[in-house]
Amino acid sequence: MIAVELRKMLRRPRTWATILLLNALPTLVAVLLAVTDLGPRPGTGPAFLSAVLSDGTLFPLAALAIILPLFLPIAVAVIAGDSVAGEAQSGTLRYLLVRPVGRTRLLVAKLISVIAFVLLAVVIVAVTAYVVGSLLLGDQPLAASVSGTTLTPEQVAVRTALAIGYITLSMLGVAAIALFLSTITDSPLAAALGALAFLIASSLLLTLDAAEALQPYLPTRYWLSFVDLFRDPIFWRDILRGVGLQAVYVVVLLGAAWANFTTKDVTS
Amino acid sequence: MIRTAALTKRFGSILAVDGVSLDVRAGDIYGFLGANGSGKTTTVRMILGLVLATSGKIQLLGQPMPGAGRAALTEVGALVEGPAAYGHLSGRANLGLLDAMGKGGVRRTRARRIDEVLEQVGLAAVGRRPVKAYSLGMRQRLGLAAALLRQPRLLVLDEPTNGLDPQGIREIRELLLQLHASGTTVFLSSHLLAEVEQLCTRVGVLDRGRLVLQDDLAKLQAPTGRTVVHTPDQDRARVLLDGRIEHRDRDRLVVRGADAAELNAMLVSGGVRVTELGPERRSLEQVVLAATDTSSHQVGVTR
Amino acid sequence: MTAVRRWLVVGLGLAVLLALPSVLGALPAAQSELSAAELLERVQESGDVSYSGYAEAVGGLQLPVTQDFTDLVDLFGDRSRLRVWWRTAEDWRVDTLSATGETDLFHRGGDTLMWEYEDDRATLTREPDIRLPRNADLLPTELGRRLLSEATAEEVTRIPAIRVAGRDAPGLRLRPADRRTTVDRVEVWVDPQSGLPLRVQVYGAGSDTAALTATFLELTVAEPSEADTSFIAPPGSEFRFEDVVDVAAAANEFAPAVAPNRLAGLDRRDDLRQGAVGAYGRGVTLLVAAPIWDDISRPLRDQLEGTPGAQIDDSGVYVSVGPLGLLLTPGSRSQRSWLVAGTVDRQTLAEAASELVQIPVEDG
The missing domain is CATH 3.30.70.100 (Alpha-Beta Plaits)
Incomplete structure (x- = not known):
């Protein structure tokens, strides 16, 4: 059943359109950087963007940092918000359920398919950015870590892979929120917008000192911690917390989705 | 095949289905009649486990529903309130995905079974076209094909001839009769008296949530x-x-x-x-009118 | 299972997950039999202990200065996230983490190297005799030891142990005996085995919230490897050497005035080499006097005068931020400005200022 959900996701034109859009912005940034040779001032702009001017092989990370705050979560919210509500809206949900497909299993399969989408999107963005970065910005045999030590290409590859994994996991919270909302409403748009509203609130509260007590619980709190993978030695603390936090979001919201959906009257 | 006892469903303060006790026996073609809004679709959804009853019991193929009855759904083919499919995929791909979902769809025989049902409903020629290019009638046939895909013992069909032209309606009627002859029980929910009269062996009439009549058609028309x-x-x-x-x-x-x-x-x-x-x-119309009594104007008599 | 039961299960799970951190935080810490004097002694002797870890320092002081002092503003007004590898006092590394990069200090012998990732730049300086506070000074170990270094057994009392970085840490409270200080109390929680301060809170007079908090969140008491504190500039980065680390060091080195040996009744600290900048006092009663060039004093004066709550009189412009007091004496053609700052009350600052303006200025 998970395989079926994956096939459905992969055969959807929208999946590929979304991934194409996700690639557009980093590629544009790479072109602009290559043409103007103007990097962001230190301390401003997305992580790693100032470093890519001297080493294009770091561009996958800059590209991920570019899409991470907004583009990627929007894509995830739309895809996850559509997962149940979209089936309800098109009427296919009732046919799935009388097949019969267990409702809990359907939720889990939907979540896994969303995660697979994120992984696919992130990997494609990283690969595209590597190609674009190497071609347009040139490469260096040795890259510098954030701590100023030298990283071999193998180390960069391993850490980039870890970053891809971490960013994928970071999207779990959004996916779970959108999936939960998707079981409440029959409108995919409402579910996606609800999840986005939650994220925007979370980002806003993170900038507010008065909300400090809430901050460890906010889903976006540890998003940027993928930078910690490029410190030397790797700073695991926030990464582990980030993964744990996302796990909590998944457990709680998948639980809520389960509580709501398994006894819900499907009248669509 | 289907047996309900005092089945009741309340949506908030609205009583949609009120104490319905259906009895669909093996070998029936059961015509479930009722006006739009009489609670037919809600009853069908409860039987299929989509909507949960407020009170009352349901037995589907001898299993309590919801519960063990969910497993019995593998032997039930259903068409509920119009067909639905993924528009960007072909009819064939839609059937393939649906069959791969849940238990009961044997992979080895899938391609053959899809060919068969497409042939049965008359879609063999257009099976590879994307569904968004289908007409309403073609979609209805595809929905029927999906219901037939696993050679079910029981077919639950809600308004199966919607959107079909007279030629199509006749084809479907013949198909159902043929399936019935080969041992499939059919539960047909409809607001079209003529359809039920021509096809069914047994009739139940729902009026404003209550089952006002349930008997063999032959007996009613004696x-x-x-x-x-x-x-x-x-x-x-x-x-x-x-x-x-x-x-x-x-x-x-x-x-x-x-x-x-x-x-x-x-x-x-x-x-x-x-x-x-x-x-x-007596015509079925007369029987139904007599049974539904004062609310007769609610029952469609379109022929 | 009914819908209500399902929601109950989910609600219960959520409650457990939400409560878990605070329940863990509220776990009682093992109390210690150590007396205040014994604990103080352990802290004062912990200078040779090697360790590594992660600490956060939160300052609540909004310094009304900018330009040459931006680092200082961040240091005392913001949250600093610090990673530390400490082999000895002469061989350590402290990373200050930011969301998109980091600034690292590598200290070896008399040299300090600063790596700024986002500028792709390494800067090597000689360690000056006097300098402005920097991030490494906010490590609980450094801060705690500095604040307790001159405390006497009579000034400290024991407070209950808490858990810090997974360790049971008995606490010490320092109430300075000197009435002139604006520091009400300093609380330090200590790892009893190593004597390392794990958490430090500084309270200004009349305030219930800490003006400065530094705490370890992770700590390993073991010698870090040499590789952790070594730095080799990556290829392509900028490498430069700078004589002067900051404004204070520059003033100390080049200013054409010399601070006196005694100021406002406080003795000059002899742990700092003689220079233009003088540091006075003992323990947490500290006073610093620095002669200021005109091009720095003018914008600084404008800024201080524009600060809400600034008080201006004959002795100069006075601003207090938490326990920290700043006083800038008026300058004129024949008169250098002096910046007097420290954790002492206004009266002491004014006294110091009036003594300083008597000092003749050599023409630089």
């Missing part, structure tokens, strides 16, 4: 013990039949007495020309 005579020689017939006439309407007479042959002989020997003569049977 001869009433009267005979209908059409004759241009009204006066002579009246003299001859003397008091046995219960109702007169132009050249149509309703005569007490079930023996049509005896009546015919009597009229002919009395010199009365008979244009038409036969035992009186």
Whole structure:
């Protein structure tokens, strides 16, 4: 059943359109950087963007940092918000359920398919950015870590892979929120917008000192911690917390989705 | 096959289904009649486990629903309130995905079964076209194909002829009769009296959430013990039949007495020309109207 | 299972997950039998202990200065996230983490190297005699030891142990005996085995919230490897050497005035080499006097005068931020400005200022 959900996701034109859009912005940034040779001032702009001017092989990370705050979560919210509500809206949900497909299993399969989408999107963005970065910005045999030590290409590859994994996991919270909302409403748009509203609130509260007590619980709190993978030695603390936090979001919201959906009257 | 006991569903303060006790037996073609909004679809959804009953019990293929009955759904094919499919995929791909979902779809035989059902519903030629290019009738056929995909013991069909042209309706009717002949029980929910009358062996009538009638069609349409005579020689017939006439309407007479042959002989020997003569049977429309009583205007009588 | 039961299960799970951190935080810490004097002694002798870890320092002081002092503003007004590898006082590394990069200090002998990732730049300086506070000074170990270094056994009392970085840490409270200080109390929680301060809170007079909090969140008491504190500039980065680390060091080195040996009744600290900048006092009663060039004093004066709550009189412009007091004496053609700052009350600052303006200025 998970395989079926994956096939459905992969055969959807929208999946590929979304991934194409996700690639557009980093590629544009790479072109602009290559043409103007103007990097962001230190301390401003997305992580790693100032470093890519001297080493294009770091561009996958800059590209991920570019899409991470907004583009990627929007894509995830739309895809996850559509997962149940979209089936309800098109009427296919009732046919799935009388097949019969267990409702809990359907939720889990939907979540896994969303995660697979994120992984696919992130990997494609990283690969595209590597190609674009190497071609347009040139490469260096040795890259510098954030701590100023030298990283071999193998180390960069391993850490980039870890970053891809971490960013994928970071999207779990959004996916779970959108999936939960998707079981409440029959409108995919409402579910996606609800999840986005939650994220925007979370980002806003993170900038507010008065909300400090809430901050460890906010889903976006540890998003940027993928930078910690490029410190030397790797700073695991926030990464582990980030993964744990996302796990909590998944457990709680998948639980809520389960509580709501398994006894819900499907009248669509 | 389907048995419900005092099935009730409440949506907030609205009582959608009120104490319905259905009994669909193996080998039936059960016609479930009711006006739009009478609770038909809600009942069908409860039987299929999509909507949870407020109270009452459901048994599907002998299993309680919801619960163990969910497993029994593998042997049920259903078409609920119109077909649905993924528009960007072909009809064939849609059937493939649906069959791969849940238990019961054997992968080895999938391609063959899809070919078969597409052939059965008359979509073999367009199976590879994306569904968004299908007409309403083609989608309806695809929905039927999906219901047939696993050779179910029980077919639950909600308005299966929606959007079909008369030719299509006849094809589907023949298909259902053929399936029935090969041992499939059919539960057909419809607001079209004619459809049910032509097809079904058993009828249940739902009116404003209540089951007002449930019986074999043959029994409902059994001869009433009267005979209908059409004759241009009204006066002579009246003299001859003397008091046995219960109702007169132009050249149509309703005569007490079930023996049509005896009546015919009597009229002919009395010199009365008979244009038409036969035992009186009530139409399903009359039965339903009588059963639903004051709410008759709610039952569609479209032919 | 009914819908209500399902929601109950989910609600219960959520409650457990939400409560878990605070329940863990509220776990009682093992109390210690150590007396205040014993604990103080352990802290004062912990200078040679090697360790590594992660600490956060939160300052609540909004310094009304910019330009040459931006680092200082961040240091005392913001949250600093610090990673530390400490082999000895002469061989350590402290990373200050930011969301998109980091600034690292590598200290070896008399040299300090600063790596700024986002500028792709390494800067080597000689360690000056006097300098402005920097991030490494906010490590609980450094801060705690500095604040307790001159405390006497009479000034400290024991407070209950808490858990810091997974360790049971008995606490010490320092109430300075000197009435002139604006520091009400300093609380330090200590790892009893190593004597390392794990958490430090500084309270200004009349305030219930800490003006400065530094705490370890992770700590390993073991010698870090040499590789952790070594730095080799990556290829392509900028490498430069700078004589002067900051404004204070520059003033100390080049300013054409010399601070006196005694100021406002406080003795000059002899742990700092003689220079233009003088540091006075003992323990948490600290006073610093620095002669200021005109090009720095003018914008600084404008800024201080524009600060809400600034008080201006004959002795100069006075601003207090938490326990920290700043006083800038008026300058004129024949008169250098002096910046007097420290954790002492206004009266002491004014006294110091009036003594300083008597000092003749050599023409630089």
